[in-house]
Amino acid sequence: MVIAVTAALSVSAQSQAAEPLQSLVPVPVSVQARAGVTHNLTAATKIYTSPAARDVGTFLAGVLRPSTGYALPVSDAAGTPADGISLLLSGAPAQVGQQGYQLDVAANAIVVRANTSEGLFAGVQTLRQLLSAAVESATTQPGPWTVPGALIVDYPRFSYRGAMLDVARHFHPVSTVKRYIDQLALYKINYFHLHLSDDQGWRIVIDSWPRLATYGGSTQVGGGPGGYYTKAQYSEIVQYAASRKITVIPEIDMPGHTNAAQASYAELNCNNQAPPLRTDIEVGYSSLCVNKDVTYQFIDDVVREIAALTPGPYFHIGGDEAHATSDADYQTFMNRALPIVKKYGKTVLGWHEFVKTTTDTTAIPQYWGTTTSNATVQAAAARGNKVIMSPANKAYLDMKYNSSTPLGLSWAGYIEVQTAYEWNPGTHLSGVPESAVRGVEAPLWTETIVTGRDIEFMAFPRLATIAELGWSPWSTHNWDQFKVRLGNQGPRWTTMGINFYKSAQVPWDTGGPPGSCAQPAWERSKVYTGGNVVSHNGHKWTAQWWTQGEEPGTTGQWGVWRDGGIC
Numbered sequence: 001m002v003i004a005v006t007a008a009l010s011v012s013a014q015s016q017a018a019e020p021l022q023s024l025v026p027v028p029v030s031v032q033a034r035a036g037v038t039h040n041l042t043a044a045t046k047i048y049t050s051p052a053a054r055d056v057g058t059f060l061a062g063v064l065r066p067s068t069g070y071a072l073p074v075s076d077a078a079g080t081p082a083d084g085i086s087l088l089l090s091g092a093p094a095q096v097g098q099q100g101y102q103l104d105v106a107a108n109a110i111v112v113r114a115n116t117s118e119g120l121f122a123g124v125q126t127l128r129q130l131l132s133a134a135v136e137s138a139t140t141q142p143g144p145w146t147v148p149g150a151l152i153v154d155y156p157r158f159s160y161r162g163a164m165l166d167v168a169r170h171f172h173p174v175s176t177v178k179r180y181i182d183q184l185a186l187y188k189i190n191y192f193h194l195h196l197s198d199d200q201g202w203r204i205v206i207d208s209w210p211r212l213a214t215y216g217g218s219t220q221v222g223g224g225p226g227g228y229y230t231k232a233q234y235s236e237i238v239q240y241a242a243s244r245k246i247t248v249i250p251e252i253d254m255p256g257h258t259n260a261a262q263a264s265y266a267e268l269n270c271n272n273q274a275p276p277l278r279t280d281i282e283v284g285y286s287s288l289c290v291n292k293d294v295t296y297q298f299i300d301d302v303v304r305e306i307a308a309l310t311p312g313p314y315f316h317i318g319g320d321e322a323h324a325t326s327d328a329d330y331q332t333f334m335n336r337a338l339p340i341v342k343k344y345g346k347t348v349l350g351w352h353e354f355v356k357t358t359t360d361t362t363a364i365p366q367y368w369g370t371t372t373s374n375a376t377v378q379a380a381a382a383r384g385n386k387v388i389m390s391p392a393n394k395a396y397l398d399m400k401y402n403s404s405t406p407l408g409l410s411w412a413g414y415i416e417v418q419t420a421y422e423w424n425p426g427t428h429l430s431g432v433p434e435s436a437v438r439g440v441e442a443p444l445w446t447e448t449i450v451t452g453r454d455i456e457f458m459a460f461p462r463l464a465t466i467a468e469l470g471w472s473p474w475s476t477h478n479w480d481q482f483k484v485r486l487g488n489q490g491p492r493w494t495t496m497g498i499n500f501y502k503s504a505q506v507p508w509d510t511g512g513p514p515g516s517c518a519q520p521a522w523e524r525s526k527v528y529t530g531g532n533v534v535s536h537n538g539h540k541w542t543a544q545w546w547t548q549g550e551e552p553g554t555t556g557q558w559g560v561w562r563d564g565g566i567c
Contacts, residue, residue: 020129020130020131020132020147020148021033021130021148021150022485023129023484023485023488023489024126024129024130024485025129025187025464025467025468025482025485025486025489026187026188026464026467026468026470026471026472027468027472027476027481027482027485028126028152028153028154028472029100029153029154029155029472029473030152030153030154031150031151031152032150032151032152033148033149033150034105034106034148034149034150034151035149036149037105037106037107037148037149038107038146038147038148038149039105039106039107039108039109039110039146039147039149040144040145040146040147041064041068041070041085041131041143041145041146041147042070042145043069043070043071045070045072045083045084045085046072046073046074046075046081046083046084046085047060047061047072047073047074047075047084047085047086047087048074048075048076048077048081048084048085048086048087048088049074049075049076049077049086049087049088049120050076050077050087050088050089050090051076052089052117053087053088053089053117053120054074054076055117055243056087056117056120056121056124057074057087058074059121059124059243059244060072060085060087060124060127061073061074063124063128063135063136064135064145066137066138066139066140067134067135067136067137067138067139067140067141068135068140068141068143068145069140080111081109082108082109083108083109084109084110085109085110085111085112085127086109086110086111086112087112087120087123087124088111088112088113088114088120089113089114089115089116089117089120090113091113092113092114092115092119093153095153095155096114096115096119096153096154096155097115097119097155098115098116098118098119098159099116099118099119099122099155099156099159099190100114100115100119100122100153100154100155100156101113101114101119101120101122101123101126101152101154101155102114102123102151102152102153102154103123103126103127103150103151103152103154104150104151104152105130105147105148105149105150105151106149107149110127110147112124112127117245118190118245119155121185121244121245122154122156122188122245123152123154125185125186125187125188126152126154127147128186129492130147130148130150131145131146131147132145132146133491133492133494133495134495136492136495136496137495156188156470156471157470157471157472157473157474158425158437158438158439158440158470158471159438159439160190160191160388160438160439160440160441160470161188161189161190161191161439161440161441161466161467161470161471162189162190162191162192162193162249162388162439162440162441162442162470163180163184163189163191163192163193163397163441163442163443163444163459163463163466164192164193164194164195164251164390164441164442164443164444165177165180165192165193165194165195165444165446165455166195166198166443166444166445166446166449167194167195167196167201167203167446168195168196168197168198168199168200168201168202168203168220168253168260168446169198169200169201169220169221169281169445169446169447169449170220170221170222170224170446170447170449170450171201171203171217171220171224171226171227171228172446172452172455173227174229174233174236174237175452176451176452176455177194177237178237178240179452180452180455180459181237181240181241181244181246182244183456183459183460183463183496183498184244184246184463185244185245185246187463187464187467187468188467188470188471189246189463189467189470190245190246190247191246191247191248191249191314191439191441192241192246192247192248192249193249193251193316193441193443194237194248194249194250194251195251195253195316195443195445196250196251196252196306197212197216197251197252197253197257197258197260197261198253198257198259198260199257199258199259199260199278199282199283199285199286200219200220200221200259200260200277200278200279200280200281201216201217201219201220201226201228201260202216202217202228202260202261202264203217203227203228203229204228204229204231204234204250204306205228205229205230205231205234206301206302206305206306207231207305208301208305209264209265209298209301209302211264211265212260212261212264212265212302213228214228215263215264215277216260216261216263216264216277217260218277219277219279220279221279221280221281221446221447222279223279224450231305231309234306234309235309238309238310238311238312242311247312247313247314248310248312249310249312249314249315249316249349250306250310250315250316251316251317251318251349252302252303252306252315252316252317252318253317253318253319253320254288254299254317254318254319254333254337255287255288255290255319255322255325255329255330255333255337256283256284256286256287256318256319256320256321256322256323256324256325257283257286257318257320257321258286258287258288259275259277259278259285259286260277260278261288261298262274262275262286262288263275263276263277263278265298267292267294268288268289268292268294268295268298269289270289270291270292281447283321283323284321284322284323284324285323285324286324287322287324287325287329288333290325290329290330290332290333291329291332295333296336296337296340299336299337299340300340300343303315303340303341303343303344303346304344307341307344307345307346308344310346313346313347314346314347314348314349314364315341315344315346315347315348315349316349316350316366317337317338317341317348317349317350317354318350318351318354319334319350319351319353319354320350320351320352320353320368321353322353330357331357334354334357334358335357338354338357338358338360338363347362347363347364348360348362348363348364349363349364349365349366349388350363350364350365350366351365351366351368352365352366352367352368352369352374352376352377352380352387353376355376355377355380355385356376356379359383361383361384361385362385363380363385364385364386364387364388364438365377365380365385365387365388366387366388366390366441367387367388367389367390367391367429367432368390368391368392368396368443369391369392370391370392370393370412370413372428372429372430373429373430373431374429377429377431377432378429378430378431378432381431381432381433381436382431385436386436386437386438387429387432387436387437387438388437388438388439388440388441389425389428389429389437389439389440389441390440390441390442390443391423391428391429392412392443393412393413393415393419394415394419394420394423394428395420395440395441395442395443395466396412396415396442396443396444396445397442397443397444397458397459397462397463398443398444398445398446398447398448398449398458399412399413399414399415400414400415401414401415401416401417401501401503402414402416404550404559405501407448407449407454407457407458408448408449408458409445409447409448415462416503416505417461417462417465417483417486417503417505417506418479418483418505420462420465420466421465421468421469421479421482422479423469424469424474424477425437425439425440425469425470426474439470440466440469440470441466442459442462442463442466444458444459453499456498456499456500457499457500457501458501460493460498460499460500460501461486461489461500461501461503461506464486464489465482465486468482483505483506483507484507486506487506487507487508487509488509490502490506490508490509490510491509491510502553502563503553504537504551504553510538510539518535519533519534519535519540520534520535521534521535521536522534522535522536522541522551522552524548524549524551525548525549526548527546527547527548528543528546528547528548529543529545529546530543530544530545530546531543533564534552536551536552536553537552537553539552539553539563539564540564541553541561541562541563541564542561542562542564543560543561543562544559544560544561544562545560546560547560547561
């Protein structure tokens with residue numbers, strides 16, 4: 001019997017956690033449960049793969065070995081093995097396309113079928129979520145490792161499901177970026193947009209313009225030491241992402257957001273005078289000198305060197321907030337800059353402003369506005385351009401959750417989890433039908449984001465909402481069901497050490513039914529001082545200082561309440 005993913009969830013969040021087939025994020029297209037059937041991983045389990053998908057089998061073994069303690073040898077499949085876990089590039093239903101998969105869990109074997117290794121990798125992420133959260137542990141756990149019997153057929157709504165990380169405002173080292181890539185992979189994100197330059201910092205070595213990195217990358221917002229990637233480090237990020245079936249998209253913002261470059265080379269300024277480095281978060285004041293030939297030699301060199309390191313098809317040229325560039329100069333600039341990107345074999349992406357300058361229907365505007373109508377993007381869609389949807393008031397992961405959030409900005413409004421989920425990329429922008437939408441992307445700007453834990457706190461749980469909007473059929477969209485499935489991701493994130501925001505909108509699974517708390521229930525109207533203990537949502541909370549009306553669990557680790565755990 002097919003599990004209707006749109007059926008009402010009448011059971012509690014705690015009992016729902018025991019139903020992994022109903023806890024998947026993103027929710028699959030079709031789930032057919034096999035009543036009474038389970039498959040157990042054991043010390044004898046083997047992983048079989050089509051030869052062209054050996055890397056996916058190796059990835060799966062890398063996830064499962066630390067927690068299970070099992071050897072899980074990976075070998076080439078001969079036909080369809082009768083045991084173990086098989087990852088096969090044959091026999092998949094036609095409708096799964098290039099990115100989907102079929103996952104068949106029987107008592108004797110688990111078989112994932114797809115048309116591409118990308119599809120198999122997506123199926124492996126679903127298989128991970130069918131195992132208990134303990135499977136994500138870095139140390140051996142007792143198990144058992146039980147997978148519910150099912151037949152899942154699944155494929156994405158949009159081919160592009162992206163996340164952006166700004167390393168220009170605050171620099172983030174390779175290890176932090178890799179950890180974020182691992183987290184993106186779990187939710188079937190397949191594009192990683194790396195914002196490599198801005199007013200506050202230049203973050204990649206360009207051999208022909210060395211001061212960009214050594215001087216332009218020497219600071220960051222707030223005046224810290226900054227940093228930059230060598231070409232080898234950038235290539236390491238690109239290759240690591242590729243091993244997770246994620247394509248890296250580099251961004252060099254232009255003609256604005258360029259103060260770090262202009263401070264590094266005086267000739268990029270119309271007055272031939274280099275401005276000082278900037279460590280504030282102001283925008284809109286910088287512009288490359290549009291009428292100097294050296295500007296375009298600079299762009300040619302930068303694009304050439306980065307494109308040579310980036311096998312993916314896209315190059316992002318920014319183009320936003322060019323307030324210091326007149327409309328005429330902006331048009332002149334794009335007339336010369338866009339052909340340079342194409343010259344080096346890349347498709348142009350840019351923030352949506354740039355698309356007003358070109359009739360090239362291969363150019364991809366990324367909509368970041370806060371309104372539901374935009375004449376420039378609507379006209380581009382009518383011409384045949386495909387749009388990436390990143391409305392700032394829905395998809396920006398750097399917006400505060402609420403007024404008490406210690407990180408982030410709020411110029412586009414507050415974005416609680418339900419707000420991040422409750423919009424439709426296929427109908428959000430008037431005059432831009434779903435057929436004109438290539439996909440969705442969740443940008444994370446880092447004016448206030450200093451550490452990897454900061455990244456996690458702002459990305460989770462909202463990243464999972466954007467992932468579901470990009471993958472799952474719109475017919476499955478239902479907040480009341482999604483919030484329960486999202487809450488069931490909590491133990492997995494805890495096991496993975498992810499510093500996530502425990503939104504009060506989400507019924508977080510605490511690993512079992514809450515007990516009864518002896519402490520009095522929290523009341524919004526009461527005044528509490530440091531040391532006061534209350535019960536709320538099955539947890540006991542201790543006030544860290546004076547508070548009134550501040551709900552326990554809504555302000556993360558910096559809040560006025562300390563979470564003492566379940567009762």
